[in-house]
Amino acid sequence: DIQMTQSPSSLSASVGDRVTITCRASQGIRNDLGWYQQKPGKAPKRLIYAASRLQSGVPSRFSGSGSGTEFTLTISSLQPEDFATYYCLQHNSYPWTFGQGTKVEIK
C-alpha cells in the first residue's frame, strides 16, 4: 500500500502569509494526487486535481505542484476563509490513501 506523509501537521499563520504544505508518497504516483480543504462539520472539498490543476471555482491563490513522490500545496496569500484542515489524497493505486492532514490556524 502507498503511504502518504503530510507535513506539517499544523501551522499558525497570519492573513496575507504564504503557506506551503507538503505530501510525500512512499512510492511514485505520477501526478495522481488531489488536495482537499475541510472546514469543521463540513464535507471535504477538492481544491487541486492531477497534482497541479485548479478545480473550477477555486481561487487562484491556491496552487499545486509536484510529481512522483513529492507534492506541494501553496496558498499564496492566506485569507480568513482559508483557515481549515487540508489533506492530500493519492489515487494512483488501491487502496487510496489520504495524508494525515494539516490544520491551518490563525496566528
Added chain:
Amino acid sequence: QVQLVESGGGVVQPGWSLRLSCAASGFTFNTYAIHWVRQAPGKGLDWVAVISFDGSNKYYADSVKGRFTISRDNSRNTLYLQMDSLRPEDSAVYYCANLRPTDSWGQGTLVTVSS
C-alpha cells in the same frame, strides 16, 4: 444538482452489523465509481472502499477488508455499505463520494460502536 444523501448510521455494540445507504441524484449514477470515506471524531480522513460503475470491481482498505462489503443498485441510484463485526475503531462519520472526475460528497452519517 448533484446530491448524495447517506443514511443508516446509529449506535451499535461491538460485533454487531449495520448497513449504510447513499441515495444519489442529479447525475448519471450508473456511469461513476463511488467511494466510502470515513472520519473518526477529531481525526483525519480515511478512505474505506470503492465500487466500479457497474459493480464488477470492488476495493477495500486493509482495515475493513473481510468485514465490510460495498454494493450498489443502479436501478435505485443507491450505494450501500454492509458493515459486519463492527469494532470501536470503526466509529466515524461515513461519507459517500464521487471522487473522480468530479468531486461530490454527501453530508455524512455517524456510526458509533460502543458497549
